[in-house]
Amino acid sequence: DTEVTQTPKHLVMGMTNKKSLKCEQHMGHRAMYWYKQKAKKPPELMFVYSYEKLSINESVPSRFSPECPNSSLLNLHLHALQPEDSALYLCASSRTGGSGQSYEQYFGPGTRLTVT
């Protein structure tokens, strides 16, 4: 099973709302990622978690707050977003290895976020 699930599929929120995106995988992967994808663009990396610890934060505004409560779950908490934050938010996971090894990432279907 190479499935990564994401909920909700669609989300509309106002600029004062607080909402959360959820991601789950049961492949035993210990690396999980959040990406943001605007229309007709490639995904842009936001955060990387490795063994449930945040290892990369690509200078993402603090209105996006990631959380990795366990090895299967990844959340993205949203607060006071701006209309320009409207995008497809993708979660991915991968195996981890030592230096010299790279593994493919498996993506979820994404959450289509609209900020009004």
Add this chain to the structure above:
Amino acid sequence: GDSVTQMEGPVTLSEEAFLTINCTYTATGYPSLFWYVQYPGEGLQLLLKATKADDKGSNKGFEATYRKETTSFHLEKGSVQVSDSAVYFCALSDQGSGNTPLVFGKGTRLSVIA
């Protein structure tokens, strides 16, 4: 830093035509190379991969060969179908650590007409 350059689209082909989407890369290390496909309204799916020079990745009739001498990983398919219409992303992951983020090309939109 690492980068991926792929041919600009959109590419429009008739059904059963031959497909080539060019991809070249620059990397400081020895990267793994990937092709991902994104169908309308969906996430990215891994199409194929190659982890060392001269490796050929293949899946669903698509192929790509890791060419270190030309730093290329061109995607090919001998006979495209309407169902292949999607956006194709070339990507690399430098083999520096086990959770190295992907570096994507800009994507190539393919439309196949019957």
